[in-house]
Amino acid sequence: MFEEFTMYDHRKLGRELGLFDSDPLIGAGLPYWLPAGAAIRQALERYIADVERRAGYQQVYSPVIGKRELYEISGHWSKYSDDMFPPMEVGGEEVVLRPSLCPHHALMYRSRSHSYRELPLRMSELGGQYRSELSGVLGGLTRVRAMQLNDGHIFCQLEQVADEALAALELIKQAHRDMGISASGYVLSLPAVDARFGDPSSKYVGDAESWALAADLLREVLVKAGLPFEEAPGEAAFYGPKIDIQIEDSAGRESTLSTIQVDFHQPAAFGLEYMGADGNKHRPVMIHRAIVGSIERAVAQLIEVHGGAFPAWLAPVQLVVLPISEAEEKLASEVARRAVDRGLRVEIAHADEGSLGARVHENRLAPYQAVIGAREAAAGALALRLRDGKKLPSAPIGQSLDEIALACDPIRSARLELADQVGD
Template structure:
C-alpha cells in the first residue's frame, strides 16, 4: 500500500496550506474529479435504494445539541459556541439532530415508514493538531450520512440492507474491510446516570445490541464485540480498514438509536390509530469522503478503477497533423460523460507521453491511418492493446467499461 499523504500530493489530488490550517485539506482538480465521481455514485446507489436526498445547515443553536445529547456527551470534540446576540451557534459535529427535526416537521403514518433521509454534508470535529493525519483524520469532513426512521419490526431488515449497500460499495471501489466490529457499551455502564457516557436505558441498549447481532449473523460475516466503543446513544457496527502503516480506522457504520427519537419527541400514527415512537438507524456507506479517498489512494496507488479515475481516456496524436482530430475525439468523449484530455504531440515523444499518462485506464493513439479512417487504437492501463475501430464504437465501449457495473461484471 501507498501513503496517501505523499502520493496524493504527488498526483495533484489534494494539498493543504498553513493559512487555511491543519486538518483542513483542499481538493485540486484531479482529486475533485475523483471525489465528484464518488459522490455521484453514492447519490445514485442511495436513490435506487429508496433514499431521499436532503440538505441542512452546518450551524445550529447550542440548544439543539443539548436536546440530542451531544453537548453533554460529546462537547470536548466540538468547536466552541459562537455568540450571536442572545444566541449561541455551534458548528455541527453530527447531522443526525438536523434529520430528526426534518422528520418532526411533518406528521407521519406507519405506511410511510421506513423514511430514509440521506445527505452528503459537512461535519466539524475539534481534533488536536497531534491527531491530524492527511485525509484520514481532519477537522472538517463531508460525511455520506443517512438516517432511517422506521418501525421496530423494520429495524433488522433496514440495517441488513444498509450493510449490503456498504459491501456493494466496497466491491465497486476495489477496497475491502479488515474486520467487522460490534461496538457495545462498557460492561459496567450505568445507564440513566447523568455522569455516564451513555444515554437511555439498559433494556433499549440490550435490544439494540441483539438486533445488530442478528444483522451480522444474517450477513454471514465474522465479527468481534468491542465493549466500551459504542456511540453515546446506541450500539453500532463499525467496518474497519487498515492504512499503509497498518493502523486501523473505522470507515463505514450502521448504528441503532432509540434515544434521539425520544429526545425529539418523534412519532408516527400506527395501524391502530395511536401514536408510536420510531427507531432511528444511522448509516454511512463510505463514511467521510476524506477517509474514503485516503483508502482509495493507498489501495490503488493512483491507478483508480475506470469509473473513479480523474482522467479516464487520454488521446495521443502521433504528430501535429493529428492534433485537431484528437481534440475532436476528446470533445465527443466528454459529451458522452467521459473525463478525457489530449496529450499533445509537442509535449514529448509518444513513448514519453504514454508513460506519463500510464495511470489513465485508457489511451487512444491517433496516427495518420487512424485519422484518415476515423478510428482509434486503444491501449489499456495494463498494456493490453486493441486493434483500431471506429471512434463512436470505441467511445461507447469505454463508457460501458467506465462504470461501477463493469467492475461487478468483470468488464
C-alpha cells in the same frame, strides 16, 4: 508497473498526484482538493447519490450549524462537546458547527406527520460536519477537522430494524466492491461492561433495556450476513451500539470507514412519532448508516489501495488522447470533445509535448489511452491502449467512446454484467 507509487502512504502520494494539499494559513486538519482530487470526490459523490436513490433514499440538505440547544437535546453537548468547536454568538444566540448530521435529520422528520405506511423512511445527505481534533492526531485525509460525511438515517418501526440494517450492510459491501477496497474486519461496538445509562455523569444516554435490544438487533444482522465479527465493549456511540466496518492503511493501522447504528434515544429526545395501523401514535427507531463514511477517509483509502491507479469510474482522467504528430491534432480535439459529451474526463497529450513513448509513460495511470496516427485518422477509428499495456483492436471512434463510457459507469456496467450472468 506501479511499484514507485504503492510504496507511499496516501499523504505523500496524494500530494505527488496533485489530488489534495494543505496550507498553514487555512489550518491543520483542513485539506483542500486540487482538480484531480476534486474529480475523484465528485465521481464518488455521484456514485453514492445514485446508489442511495436506487435503494429508496430521499436526499436532503441541512445547515452546517445549529443552535447549542439543538445539541443539548440530542445529547451531543453533554456527551460529546469536548470534540466540538466552541459556540459562536450570533444575534444573542449561541450557534455551533455541527459534529453530526443526525439532529438535523430528526428535526426534518419531526416537521411533518407520518403514518406507518410511509415507514421505513430513508433520508440521506452528503454534508459537512466538524470535529475539534487535537493537532497531534491529525493526518492527511484520514483524520481531519472538517469532513464531508455520507450520512443517512432510516426512521422505521421496531420490527423493520433488522431488515433495514441488513440492507444497509449490503449497500456498504457493494460500495466497497465497486471501489475496489476490502474491509479488514467487522466490529460490534458495545457500551462498557460496567456501563451506567441515563446518569448525567455517565458516558451513555438512554436505558439499559433499549441498549440491550439495539445490540441484539445488530448482532442478529451480522449473524444473518454470515460475517465474522468481534465485540468491542466501550466503543459504542453515546446514544447506541454500532457495527463498525474496519479498513487498514498502508502502515497496518485500523480505522472505521462505514457504520450502522441503532438509536432509540434521539427519537425519544426529539419526540418523533408516527401513526400506527391501530390508530395510535408510536415512536420510530432511528438507524444511522454511512455507506462510505467520510469522503476524506474513503479517498485516502482509495489512494493507498490503488496506488494512484484508480478504477476507471474514479480515475481523475479516464481517457488520454495521444496524436502522433501535428497532423492528427485536429482529430484529437474532436475525439476529446465527443468524449466529454459522453461524460468522460479526458485530456490530450499533444504531439509537441514529447515523444509518443514519453507521453504514454507520463499518462500511464489513465485507464485508457487513444493513440491517433495517420492510419486511425484515415479510418476514423481509435486504437485503445489499456493501463496494463494491453492493446484493443481498432474500432470506430463512436463505438470506442461508447465502450469506455460504459466501462466508466460502475452501476451500469455492474447491471449489464449481472444480466449477462442471469442470461447464461
